[in-house]
Amino acid sequence: MTLEDIKALDAADPLREKRDLFSIPEGVIYLDGNSLGALPKATPDAMNDMIHRQWGQDLIRSWNTNDWINAPRRIGDKIGRLIGATEGQVVAADSTSVNLFKALSAASQLNSGRSVLLSETGSFPTDPYMMEGLATASRVRLIPELVDPSRITDRLAPDIAVLLLTQIHYKSGEVWDMSEITRRAHEAGALVIWDLSHSAGAIPVELDECKVDFAVGCGYKYLNGGPGAPAYIYVAERHQSKVRPVLSGWMGHAAPFDFDDRYTPGKGMDRFLCGTPGILGMCALEIGVDIFQTVDMRVLRKKSRQLGDLFIDLVEKKCTGFELASPREADIRGSQVAIRHPDGYAIMQALIERGVIGDFRAPDLLRFGFTPLYTRYIDVWQAVSTLADIMNSNDWRDEKYSVQAEVT
Numbered sequence: 001m002t003l004e005d006i007k008a009l010d011a012a013d014p015l016r017e018k019r020d021l022f023s024i025p026e027g028v029i030y031l032d033g034n035s036l037g038a039l040p041k042a043t044p045d046a047m048n049d050m051i052h053r054q055w056g057q058d059l060i061r062s063w064n065t066n067d068w069i070n071a072p073r074r075i076g077d078k079i080g081r082l083i084g085a086t087e088g089q090v091v092a093a094d095s096t097s098v099n100l101f102k103a104l105s106a107a108s109q110l111n112s113g114r115s116v117l118l119s120e121t122g123s124f125p126t127d128p129y130m131m132e133g134l135a136t137a138s139r140v141r142l143i144p145e146l147v148d149p150s151r152i153t154d155r156l157a158p159d160i161a162v163l164l165l166t167q168i169h170y171k172s173g174e175v176w177d178m179s180e181i182t183r184r185a186h187e188a189g190a191l192v193i194w195d196l197s198h199s200a201g202a203i204p205v206e207l208d209e210c211k212v213d214f215a216v217g218c219g220y221k222y223l224n225g226g227p228g229a230p231a232y233i234y235v236a237e238r239h240q241s242k243v244r245p246v247l248s249g250w251m252g253h254a255a256p257f258d259f260d261d262r263y264t265p266g267k268g269m270d271r272f273l274c275g276t277p278g279i280l281g282m283c284a285l286e287i288g289v290d291i292f293q294t295v296d297m298r299v300l301r302k303k304s305r306q307l308g309d310l311f312i313d314l315v316e317k318k319c320t321g322f323e324l325a326s327p328r329e330a331d332i333r334g335s336q337v338a339i340r341h342p343d344g345y346a347i348m349q350a351l352i353e354r355g356v357i358g359d360f361r362a363p364d365l366l367r368f369g370f371t372p373l374y375t376r377y378i379d380v381w382q383a384v385s386t387l388a389d390i391m392n393s394n395d396w397r398d399e400k401y402s403v404q405a406e407v408t
């Protein structure tokens with residue numbers, strides 16, 4: 001691979017014009033869009049209109065005149081198109097953690113003869129934490145159980161009520177086979193919740209086709225909805241009306257503006273709403289999600305695989321001392337690559353100071369996300385050249401790079 005080859009790849013990239021929809025600072029190679037997506041150029045104007053006109057001038061009338069009230073359903077349906085969900089099965093709302101609680105409580109209700117909530121060790125911790133929380137709050141004794149990922153399918157037995165898995169691992173980027181695992185869980189009588197935080201906007205997802213029961217995911221990673229953007233929840237249509245929500249807030253009521261003393265769950269996905277949606281956050285999320293409405297996810301996935309392959313190939317050729325911590329096979333690797341080094345923290349700080357932004361996950365992982373809408377092949381080339389420089393010059397050994405920040 002020469003620099004000329006890399007430039008040719010960028011010139012032939014069917015997604016090359018999408019980069020112009022994002023505001024990427026001069027001199028920055030941003031390889032952390034899997035943690036906080038970049039700012040779409042259209043977001044500041046949309047937020048400005050939201051704040052000055054819709055909020056400032058139209059005030060409370062905006063719930064109707066600017067259709068604030070339907071934002072969770074409208075944006076939910078748009079996200080649904082990216083994850084293989086037909087209309088009326090996704091709402092944008094709350095955080096991923098809160099939506100996990102809704103999905104876990106709903107699924108355990110639907111499978112009430114069973115008590116074990118099963119997940120894997122080593123996954124993003126909010127998922128097992130929410131399992132623990134639900135177990136604490138439940139009258140029936142729910143038992144959260146985490147097993148090694150290699151033992152998940154063996155553990156599927158008649159006591160398992162719910163299997164919760166993150167489709168793409170937050171550290172290694174390894175991809176579970178959604179179709180196969182869902183099928184095996186159903187065969188064993190369990191319901192399945194998929195956390196799509198690292199999948200939606202990164203790879204094609206087919207929730208309906210895989211007969212998934214529930215799914216949740218983040219708005220601020222690949223979907224570019226802004227820091228702490230609203231998340232989303234998917235509930236298969238066949239389950240919706242059977243669930244009596246545990247987080248039974250007024251926005252999920254059948255008629256919120258009747259102000260009844262008693263809760264009656266709303267129709268379909270409405271009952272999976274809870275309180276008043278954060279409209280400023282919804283506004284930014286919708287801009288991020290809209291960018292994907294014209295993107296073919298198969299085209300995006302092809303580029304995501306190539307970016308990851310190129311990164312692995314270049315690191316192995318140009319840098320020593322690193323060990324690959326992600327699958328080598330692109331088929332089972334999401335849109336991120338992790339490499340291992342005992343001094344990973346300091347090396348990442350040195351990279352960030354030179355404008356190559358990835359992140360560090362304890363104890364020793366340097367993680368790089370490849371967001372195909374705005375990451376170019378040349379960015380991967382330059383990022384690895386910078387990494388090779390830092391290693392060859394030993395610059396990363398400077399003490400200042402070992403000072404730990406609060407957020408890594």
Ligand SMILES: *Cc1c(COP(=O)(O)O)cnc(C)c1O
Nearest residue numbers: 095096097124126166170195197
């Ligand atoms: C990022 C991430 C979350 C984040 O949850 P929040 O409630 O938005 O903080 C949850 N699960 C997984 C797998 C994640 O990667």
